[in-house]
Amino acid sequence: MALPAIPPPGRSSDGERVVKKVIVPFMLSLSVAACAGQVPAETAQASQDFHPDQRPLARTLVYECGDMEFIARLGPGEMAIWLEDRYLVLPQVRAGSGSKYQEADVVFWSKGDEALLEVAGRTYRDCRLNPARAPWEDARRRGVDFRAVGNEPGWHLEIREDDSVLFVGDYGASKLRFTDISRETGREQVFYTASHGADTLRATVVESECNDSMSGESFPFAVMVQINDRSYQGCGRSLDHPWE
Structure with missing residues (x-):
């Protein structure tokens, strides 16, 4: 009775299959090990040339x-x-x-x-x-037509004619947006009224020199705002859009 042939070490009856199974992974591991930790010089230089900008995005x-x-x-x-x-x-x-x-x-x-x-x-x-001017220029580029500010507590008002009124109070902690607004013009003054749900707004803009109570900056309009039962006083100015 003939015994089956026994393949020599490292070989199988399918030829070099065992050799490939051993050598290929071994060569791959050597290749990975050789490349680990190495970055092409041009890639390293490019990453060093681009320095992260620390200034705030979208502001x-x-x-x-x-x-x-x-x-x-x-x-x-x-x-x-x-x-x-x-x-x-x-x-x-x-x-x-x-x-x-x-x-x-x-x-x-x-x-x-x-x-x-x-x-x-x-x-x-x-x-x-100039961080003090940034909010005004930002409002201008968002299409705001008139902006007013006040202090203690800090607040600001943004009016988009025939569109909406935004009131931000308590140093930014509260925000109210009104879209159903009406506008009346009087002698050297303009009245805005609006309501949204249980909240009501009445703003009076008077053409009169006004100085900010904290910065001392001069504005061409004095502004009085009443939100529900709270009243605010401040100063404001119109914003033009020269690029339109």
Whole structure:
């Protein structure tokens, strides 16, 4: 009786199948081990050239560079910028340090509190943020026609003619939006009334010089607001939309 042939070590009756099962995983493990921890030089350099921008996303920023100013709004990997004569979106580009954005002849660079803007070869240095103006410019770009502010507690009112009135009170803790509004015009004053559910609003805008009780800033309108049984006094101004 013939005994079945016994394949030599490392082989099977199917030829080199066992060898492949052993060698291929072994070679793959060597390849993975050799590549672990190694990043191509060009990839490492590119990651170092793009520095994370620490400024807040989706928030309107006002920069003042001496006698020149511009408005900016930051998005992921890009920055929208409003200049006096145009609107641009600047993509982020590589920089040796800080964060840099560029489109055509407009370049913006910032690092910490430092910032500069270059337009058509002219450089504006020492650009500084003006946080006090940012809410007004943000409201302007959201289509608000009139904005008023007051203190103790902090509040603000935003009016979009023929659309809605937004009242934000108690330092931002409470918000009421009214869409069913009516407007009456008197001598050097305008009255707004609105209601929403159990809440009612009456706002009086008077054309009279008004100074903010905390900042001392001067405004062209005095504003009185009554929300239900609470009254507020403050100052306001109209907002134009020159890009429309």
